[in-house]
Amino acid sequence: MIRHLFYIFKMEPGRVRKSIALELLHHLFIAVPTGFLLLIIQELFSGHASEKRLYIYVTIMAVMLTGQLWISVKTMVGSNTMTYALSTRLRIQLGMHLQRLSMGTFKQRDPGDLAAVVLQDVANFELIFGHTIGNMAGAVFATGILSVFLLFTDWRLALVLLAALPLCYVMISISNYLIVQQGKTHVAARNDTGARFLEYVQGIRHIKSFGMTGSRFSTLEQALNNFRRASIRTEAIPGPFVLTTGMILELFFLGMLSLAVVYLTQGTLSVATMITFLIIGYRLYEPVKIVLVDYVILRYMNISLERVIELLKTPVQDAGNRQVPMQFNISFENVTFAYRDHKNLLENISFEVPECSMVALAGPSGSGKTTVTSLIARFWDTNGGAIRIGGINVRDMAPTDVYALISEVFQDVYLFDDSIYNNIRFGRMSATEAEILEAAEAALVLDFALELPDGIHSTVGEGGNKLSGGQKQRISIARALLKNAPVVLLDEATASLDPENELYIQEAIRQLVKGKTVVVIAHKLATIRDADMILVLNNGKIEERGQHDSLLKNNGLYSRLWNTQQATNGWKIA
Numbered sequence: 043m044i045r046h047l048f049y050i051f052k053m054e055p056g057r058v059r060k061s062i063a064l065e066l067l068h069h070l071f072i073a074v075p076t077g078f079l080l081l082i083i084q085e086l087f088s089g090h091a092s093e094k095r096l097y098i099y100v101t102i103m104a105v106m107l108t109g110q111l112w113i114s115v116k117t118m119v120g121s122n123t124m125t126y127a128l129s130t131r132l133r134i135q136l137g138m139h140l141q142r143l144s145m146g147t148f149k150q151r152d153p154g155d156l157a158a159v160v161l162q163d164v165a166n167f168e169l170i171f172g173h174t175i176g177n178m179a180g181a182v183f184a185t186g187i188l189s190v191f192l193l194f195t196d197w198r199l200a201l202v203l204l205a206a207l208p209l210c211y212v213m214i215s216i217s218n219y220l221i222v223q224q225g226k227t228h229v230a231a232r233n234d235t236g237a238r239f240l241e242y243v244q245g246i247r248h249i250k251s252f253g254m255t256g257s258r259f260s261t262l263e264q265a266l267n268n269f270r271r272a273s274i275r276t277e278a279i280p281g282p283f284v285l286t287t288g289m290i291l292e293l294f295f296l297g298m299l300s301l302a303v304v305y306l307t308q309g310t311l312s313v314a315t316m317i318t319f320l321i322i323g324y325r326l327y328e329p330v331k332i333v334l335v336d337y338v339i340l341r342y343m344n345i346s347l348e349r350v351i352e353l354l355k356t357p358v359q360d361a362g363n364r365q366v367p368m369q370f371n372i373s374f375e376n377v378t379f380a381y382r383d384h385k386n387l388l389e390n391i392s393f394e395v396p397e398c399s400m401v402a403l404a405g406p407s408g409s410g411k412t413t414v415t416s417l418i419a420r421f422w423d424t425n426g427g428a429i430r431i432g433g434i435n436v437r438d439m440a441p442t443d444v445y446a447l448i449s450e451v452f453q454d455v456y457l458f459d460d461s462i463y464n465n466i467r468f469g470r471m472s473a474t475e476a477e478i479l480e481a482a483e484a485a486l487v488l489d490f491a492l493e494l495p496d497g498i499h500s501t502v503g504e505g506g507n508k509l510s511g512g513q514k515q516r517i518s519i520a521r522a523l524l525k526n527a528p529v530v531l532l533d534e535a536t537a538s539l540d541p542e543n544e545l546y547i548q549e550a551i552r553q554l555v556k557g558k559t560v561v562v563i564a565h566k567l568a569t570i571r572d573a574d575m576i577l578v579l580n581n582g583k584i585e586e587r588g589q590h591d592s593l594l595k596n597n598g599l600y601s602r603l604w605n606t607q608q609a610t611n612g613w614k615i616a
Contacts (some may be wrong), residue, residue, distance in 0.1 A: 044391040053131045057124040064117040071110040073187040075103045079171040087314030114293035129168045142358035145421035154237030163346035188326045206294035213287040217280040218341045224276040224344045231272040238265040367432025370559045371397040379428035387413050388582045400560040402570035405579035411563045415531045420444040449522035452533040455514040457506030461499045469524035485520035519550040532562040568605045
């Protein structure tokens with residue numbers, strides 16, 4: 043746990059040191075007046091009390107209490123400033139780290155789990171640093187000061203009180219172990235509940251259409267029940283040990299009182315000392331009780347901290363030697379690829395895409411077409427072989443440099459909950475308004491945007507839910523036109539559109555691919571008849587390659603796919 047805390051401390055070391063110093067000073071101002079209270083008691087029972095000394099002690103206590111008020115304000119402000127500075131830095135660092143991870147990481151982890159790390163686990167971290175750490179540091183410091191006062195007053199009674207602490211440590215250690223075990227289960231149940239609820243909301247249309255709402259959607263109900271049980275166990279199982287620790291403290295205080303009565307009757311203890319231990323001795327345990335409660339919370343929160351640090355330490359894609367190509371031909375050299383723990387999706391694939399040419403990928407579903415385009419964009423790294431752009435291995439290029447060379451237009455378009463204008467501008471943030479409008483006009487976006495209430499500045503909704511599929515595609519193409527990257531990856535954007543929108547999109551795509559190196563995934567084979575090269579993939583291998591006419595003459599897989607599509611063109615619902 044300490045190792046995790048220091049890992050976070052390094053982000054804002056100056057603020058952390060200042061905050062801890064203020065916390066210690068604050069608790070010093072709390073503890074020292076207790077010592078002067080002890081001196082006042084001793085003075086009153088000395089038999090020759092000095093009024094001057096009593097006034098001095100009271101004056102010092104008043105000054106300390108006034109200083110305590112001032113320092114407490116400084117401590118609260120400093121603590122919260124440090125906490126939210128750290129959490130902001132942590133969230134930004136997590137966001138930047140996520141950008142550098144391969145797509146394989148996102149494929150392995152549930153999106154709800156990643157969101158929980160950035161939002162809920164960092165929020166738990168805020169609680170640790172905003173309250174718990176300061177309370178614990180101050181409590182330990184205050185206990186040390188009070189212990190010194192009591193040892194100087196009567197070491198025998200002080201040792202009785204301090205003897206409870208080792209037993210408390212044993213109880214805390216047991217509860218700590220239980221919290222760690224139950225806490226991991228609780229966090230997993232929390233994340234699963236969040237993921238299932240997100241799934242429920244996103245799929246509500248289908249859930250309703252199949253009558254699976256409410257308790258009939260058993261996946262969400264089961265996740266909620268698991269979360270309820272995990273929450274109860276996390277609270278209930280360590281609880282008896284925490285209560286036992288409180289009882290141990292009370293028993294040792296009673297034991298100290300019993301021994302004090304014996305010493306008093308034997309004449310080896312003064313009344314003043316006994317009163318001192320009655321008042322201050324019980325206060326010795328107050329910081330311990332704070333530590334007891336906060337330590338239990340801290341151990342649970344440490345699970346969140348572990349998850350944050352685990353994500354930050356997830357290996358990123360190698361940035362290579364930061365080489366940048368001057369030409370934009372693409373070559374695959376004996377490329378083999380598989381997702382983790384899966385069979386090979388591509389096996390010894392080799393082909394060349396000359397600069398400013400179009401190569402089409404055809405083949406049945408699951409043959410590896412999308413995987414090829416993902417590897418070109420370096421969303422994943424190959425398991426074997428090499429992919430080169432302009433003769434440079436993409437592994438020797440930073441992922442951001444690869445992304446800068448590529449524009450993508452896929453069927454599944456994602457738009458941000460912003461204006462049409464800003465969604466196009468996302469292609470190149472430095473673009474001028476004239477350049478953005480030019481791209482919008484070339485992609486035929488203005489044809490529909492100008493009819494909206496706010497024109498091109500109309501909002502599109504989350505994921506573009508206020509627009510039709512064809513309208514979203516045009517914005518996606520405008521974004522790619524604005525980026526003007528030399529390589530275009532095109533997942534045939536017209537495959538699921540109506541005939542009218544298809545004409546608009548095809549015209550916009552023609553503007554996009556002029557003078558570019560293009561790799562297109564073909565769904566309708568008629569759209570790739572003019573491609574410079576067609577690669578026919580099947581089971582992760584290139585089964586055929588050539589131009590449209592020659593592939594038809596081969597009577598192979600491409601010919602069968604073509605004939606099937608031609609036959610289905612006349613299908614209709616009877």
